[in-house]
Amino acid sequence: MxxxxxxxxxxxxxxxxxxxxxxxxxxxxxxxxxxxxxxxxxxxxxxxxxxxxxxxxxxxxxxxxxxxxxxxIELGPESVRDIYLARAYLESEVLRRLARDKAVPGDAVLANSEIAALQSGAPLDVVEPDMRFHLSLIDAVGNERISRMYRSLVGEVRMCMVRVQSLHLLDNALIHNEHQRILELIESGQGDAAAQLLDEHLGRARERLVAAMGGTAGPEAALPSTLD
The missing domain is CATH 1.10.10.10 (Winged helix-like DNA-binding domain superfamily/Winged helix DNA-binding domain)
Structure with missing residues (x-):
């Protein structure tokens, strides 16, 4: 043994x-x-x-x-879209369920505070707490199968996130601020609003990465932050 x-x-x-x-x-x-x-x-x-x-x-x-x-693996524009859309389907429903109980995961709060504290560094310095933020939301529902389904995407999701950060497609402050607003919407029970902000949050990263890989970006790439 x-x-x-x-x-x-x-x-x-x-x-x-x-x-x-x-x-x-x-x-x-x-x-x-x-x-x-x-x-x-x-x-x-x-x-x-x-x-x-x-x-x-x-x-x-x-x-x-x-x-x-x-x-x-070689990720092309359509693969990137598939990965982001798959995670968006899971995460959106999770946010709605958390908002019903106004349940804000402490681990998500901690991960987002780490993003806020970052000044500079390697792409993975941002990706690690960013990934933990999203995983914490998934795990907070307490459904083993949902967590397992999400984790089946994690490797590809991380690759996309590293690419986004390596190409400087998103500002750390924007990531932190939209995460923070998602947590506030969960706490106030606004599940649909939290899911909508998540769609914008992920869609912006997705389409900017698509464009950087030679694809044609969708309108989400140019979305301004609703927090501005």
Whole structure:
């Protein structure tokens, strides 16, 4: 039993490092990742390397067809739209449900305060608390399956967020202020208004990223903040 726990720990550690390398751009879109490369880099056996790769395939960060080498996923404009719309469907309903009870998650408040305190730094400095803000809202509903569904998107969502921040498409103050307003709307029981602001919040990021990737941006890209 102890051996199995150690093996899982190694797989998790390698997967975590590979995940971070993808998010930071060390492993770029379309880059191949073979079991031999991973085994050599981390000095582990091929089965361990394979398990680490399969974990990231399951998270949507790597793509691998049958009997093919894994590659870092390549996100195009339509993929970005699919990812953002999928999360918007889940998050919008979650906000409405939280607002019914006027339940503001403490973890979301804390994550947003971290965004407010950021002055500068690497893209991931913003992405981590931003992601925790949204995850906290999802988890606050207390539905295991909803949390699981949302987490199936998290890898791809993080990739989009890192790209948004790397390209300086959104200002930290705007992110913080709209998060804060969403929490205030939840606290006052205004679920529909919170969901509407979320749609604007995500839609602006989505369409600006689409444009940066060579696609045609929708009108959401030019949306002014309703807080101005």
């Amino acid at each position: 102890a051996g199995r726990i150690a093996a899982v720990s190694i797989v998790e550690a390698i997967a975590a490092d590979l995940r971070n390398r993808i998010f930071t751009g060390d492993l770029v879109s379309g880059q191949t990742l073979t079991e031999t490369d991973v085994a050599s880099t981390y000095e582990v056996a091929r089965p361990t390397a394979k398990a680490s790769i399969e974990k990231l395939v399951a998270e949507g960060l790597l793509d691998r067809g049958t009997h093919k080498t894994a590659r870092v």
